Amino acid sequence: MLDILLASLLSPVVLAFALGALAVAVKSDLEIPAPLYRALSIYLLLAIGLKGGTALSETPLGEVVWPVVGTVGLGMLTPITAYAVLRRLGKMDRTNAAALAAHYGSVSAVTFIAAVTVAAFAGVPSEGFMPALVALLEVPAIIVGLLIAYARGERAGSWQDAMKEVVTGQSIVLLLGGMAIGWIAGKEGMAPVEPFFVGGFQGALTLFLLEMGMAAARRLRDLRSVGVFLVAFGIVMPLLHGALGVWVGGLTGLSVGGAAVLGAMVASASYIAAPAAVRVGLPEANLAYYLTASLGITFPFNLTVGIPIYLALAQYLGG
Amino acid sequence: MLDILLASLLSPVVLAFALGALAVAVKSDLEIPAPLYRALSIYLLLAIGLKGGTALSETPLGEVVWPVVGTVGLGMLTPITAYAVLRRLGKMDRTNAAALAAHYGSVSAVTFIAAVTVAAFAGVPSEGFMPALVALLEVPAIIVGLLIAYARGERAGSWQDAMKEVVTGQSIVLLLGGMAIGWIAGKEGMAPVEPFFVGGFQGALTLFLLEMGMAAARRLRDLRSVGVFLVAFGIVMPLLHGALGVWVGGLTGLSVGGAAVLGAMVASASYIAAPAAVRVGLPEANLAYYLTASLGITFPFNLTVGIPIYLALAQYLGG
Amino acid sequence: MLDILLASLLSPVVLAFALGALAVAVKSDLEIPAPLYRALSIYLLLAIGLKGGTALSETPLGEVVWPVVGTVGLGMLTPITAYAVLRRLGKMDRTNAAALAAHYGSVSAVTFIAAVTVAAFAGVPSEGFMPALVALLEVPAIIVGLLIAYARGERAGSWQDAMKEVVTGQSIVLLLGGMAIGWIAGKEGMAPVEPFFVGGFQGALTLFLLEMGMAAARRLRDLRSVGVFLVAFGIVMPLLHGALGVWVGGLTGLSVGGAAVLGAMVASASYIAAPAAVRVGLPEANLAYYLTASLGITFPFNLTVGIPIYLALAQYLGG
Amino acid sequence: MQTVPYRLVTIVAESTVRDRLLSAIHRLGATGHTMSEVRGEGTRGGMQGATWERPSVKIETIVTVDVAEQIANHVAENYFRHHSVIVYLQDVEVLRGSKYAPQNEEA
Amino acid sequence: MQTVPYRLVTIVAESTVRDRLLSAIHRLGATGHTMSEVRGEGTRGGMQGATWERPSVKIETIVTVDVAEQIANHVAENYFRHHSVIVYLQDVEVLRGSKYAPQNEEA
Amino acid sequence: MQTVPYRLVTIVAESTVRDRLLSAIHRLGATGHTMSEVRGEGTRGGMQGATWERPSVKIETIVTVDVAEQIANHVAENYFRHHSVIVYLQDVEVLRGSKYAPQNEEA
């Protein structure tokens, strides 16, 4: 466990995240041009999709069915658990609780990638089709989260627009689209684009996390405004969801690595797809709450401490 | 033939094009940042040039002479054939006919690349110096197209500016410049930059075609305004020019693959160099016509159906 | 010597620089989007840092101590020599002399990279930890340069802001940050990001130099305004500093390649970090002077003729 | 040079509402618009310019006086409460005035 | 603060005419300009903002009243017919007025 | 629609002074700002737009009349001499006027 924790903490990807945070702390004039950041995020999402689709094209359907069912189930359950915790323990108003629920039910693609890398490094690689699960986990949670809010009276936002935002959002289009391409083209057809999409992946991710570190650090400036409870929530909720994910992963027949990665996925909170949808569907929710919690607290927590924990748990349960 | 058609239809590059079109169709918020798109186009043009120049540095002049002559000839002939068709059959006014002639005489770099890939896949690789022909085919056609217009009375644009635009345009500078660099540095000198310019090429192309698909789909919205004839023209003209190109390719001693690629080049219509030059030289021409035809109709047609046809024809004639 | 001069002159990197300059000369509409340029510069600086850090993690401290001492010493000495020359021979006012001193004391990362490449090509590779010296050479020179100015009366700029600019500037953060990451992650940890940061390096550099060539050529338009002396200064000063650097390199135990690279570093003039700091600390200095000299004259000189000379000198002294 | 007085309506908004705003202003009678990416900071804090997501957008449209008023009111009613949006109006003199009037009736 | 009244001329144009416009406005007496990339839509449709080519450009220049008029007329005569170009004028108060007058004669 | 008269202060500056300008305008009472990247050319020549470094920046802030005056004076005193900076003022009508007044006292 410790060696894995160390290895993940000392990987270039995590160190780049730290460097980005540091740059903000020392008020460096370092700035990642927005187009570069957007280019990297398009590249990463498409690459994940392609990888998953290629793997899927070589996986017997049977192997995938149960994990899929489990993932969709988790996507519908976790926003509810998050909502309950926020309302009961956090005494948070409905709108903001629902907004946060959508975020913590959904998934962070980068946390997923990091988990895949760590699991592989730990010698327990995850299933190749895991990216398919990312797409499946992302959508339902956001819908359920918004449903909770809309089920409770007048809303300032537009339900249709929010739904459209969810299902036609950039991350879904690139993930599913990439998967379709990879699945149709197959391993052989993908060979020529491998150097670009596979070879360059980890490096591009490092650059991406440099910016993530800066964004997270900027978020932390709002920390005061979000209060102690939300900070605790941003750390404890992932642990609970993570454990749940690992356990379900095992049940549905995922390997130890697969279960660990699923745990990390469930534990993670969305900071791209969910905010976009919530801005449209629940504009009255306080943006500082959900962005600071998901991007400023939960993401760094999972990236550094969380993932190794989920992995250890998966090894304990599955070993 | 069928297997090649399938293979090219199911290549990541073509699928990415389809994904881009789909994203526009479902009104996704996916947006390729303009700087990324421009960066990719600079990279691709330079990479083509480098590749061609390196190959050229190892090709005896004799092998190149006739293909060069043939290409320049086609560059001067095809705008005239296109103009004739548009005037006679299409009853189109002179200005717009000339503008379209410039586009259909010139060449689309991406169609060229796709053709090279398909030919290689089909086991009949094209000559390494083909990129040199792209540069040679691009310029004359645009000049001839504009000449036709200027030969017929007063023009709103500036002939000098248009010529300057043609010969100092980004695509020519990068293609010729890249060729010069590759030719001077030679195979050995190019080795250190190969991973970047050769290894990453197909992947970058895939990303580029994602945007091309979006641009083409956006163009199709103007389809109504261009009329049935232009749609037919956008499909039939390439077939005629393509056959001509394949035939000339064979005559001038190109291999089967080379002839097929030359066919695709001649069949293709420019949507970057030509529009820029025409905007300057023939501003009074209707932009919706030439952009929709070249980008919305001819490009997708060649990319999917055209190239395999030209290849089959080349194999039939050359085999 | 000649073959090396030729080899460096005919390398894709230098040729791309020439192409960029040519594009400006012919008034091409070629434009490298600013975000691409910034992305490349972030990538290159981070990549240099990572490379240096990884090497450092495998170098016994003893080997590094003396080169470090020598480099810092040169960083503090060369701005003074430059200042003296500008005041005595150039009769230049204090402000502009100090500004130029800061530039010529500091270092150009790209010149450094080019030197490393040429040395490796010449069969005398430089030490892996050289990038560490770049970071060490960059900072002190700028500080000394500004000190000279501030030691002489009222200044329009802010000393604190200038210092902050120097030590938290993008290039330092990326160089040092990258080194820290590479040093902590070590060779093994860096393996997954190698294809991106090592494989792609030379190619990215080529693209970067295309823009450098354009920027340098644009600068040359101000040539008239800077006068003959500054042109001579931009060529002679590097030769003196270069010789000094090669000599100190040898003294401090660097290999022939290392001494040559150190010479190129000392000979080079900063055109990114220094201008930024000088703009803040010495806004009254004439920007056309220091930018034209460092970017328009000294950089091209070192890139083409300078580096081979320093290498030859190193071989002569060290061989 | 005979110029025509028109109104320049400028809207700065978070990217999430861009498309809805665009269709609204055209529905209300704008014949065109010019858009650029901006980074902003206001009472809601500057998050919407954060690079982790799309930058904010500045939409400028030249319209007749009453169309301007309708657009401003539409924005105020629908976006002021919950979104990062501001709108302001200025007088401009344009050439080719008919261009900016709905159904191109000469203004 | 004593400010001087000047005119702000704003031109939004397709990228293909950018350089010709810039040299024209400077020839007509502008002492400087500020330029930004924009995406627009107008009566000619929004093609010129399509990312397959360079985005449109917005050129702003602060000039004296009569230079403003000359620039506006130049644009109208040379570009309105066939190009995607608009131009509009506004009053601005500037500090350092001399800066914006041709041959720097104090305005 | 009842709009409130305010002042739009526009500053175009080389990137090196961006952050100092931003903190200054907020210290002087601006409640927000909108920023975009521009490329410019002026009496000092167009270097600050050269792509080898950060592009210039255009900062727009809507403020009360006297805050506008203070900002303009601050810029003139501190930046005109040595930096590539210009500032100009315009009248604007805004909705939600209170938003732009320091301490939100209704203007």
Ligand SMILES: Nc1ncnc2c1ncn2[C@@H]1O[C@H](COP(=O)(O)O)[C@@H](O)[C@H]1O
């Ligand atoms: N006083 C102001 N001056 C200029 N722009 C402003 C001002 N206040 C707000 N903005 C812009 O409007 C956006 C939304 O403002 P807000 O709703 O206050 O967060 C900000 O991101 C800024 O771009």
Ligand SMILES: Nc1ncnc2c1ncn2[C@@H]1O[C@H](COP(=O)(O)O)[C@@H](O)[C@H]1O
């Ligand atoms: N009513 C308008 N308001 C603001 N910008 C406009 C308007 N009409 C046109 N434009 C801008 O001017 C460019 C050319 O307009 P057009 O010639 O009508 O296509 C468009 O791309 C827009 O950027």
Ligand SMILES: Nc1ncnc2c1ncn2[C@@H]1O[C@H](COP(=O)(O)O)[C@@H](O)[C@H]1O
């Ligand atoms: N007459 C003008 N009209 C519009 N913008 C200007 C003008 N003069 C200067 N600028 C802008 O202000 C910046 C600094 O001007 P300067 O200090 O004259 O170099 C330039 O880069 C331009 O962006």
Ligand code: NA
């Ligand atoms: Na989750």
Ligand code: NA
């Ligand atoms: Na053609």
Ligand code: NA
């Ligand atoms: Na130096």
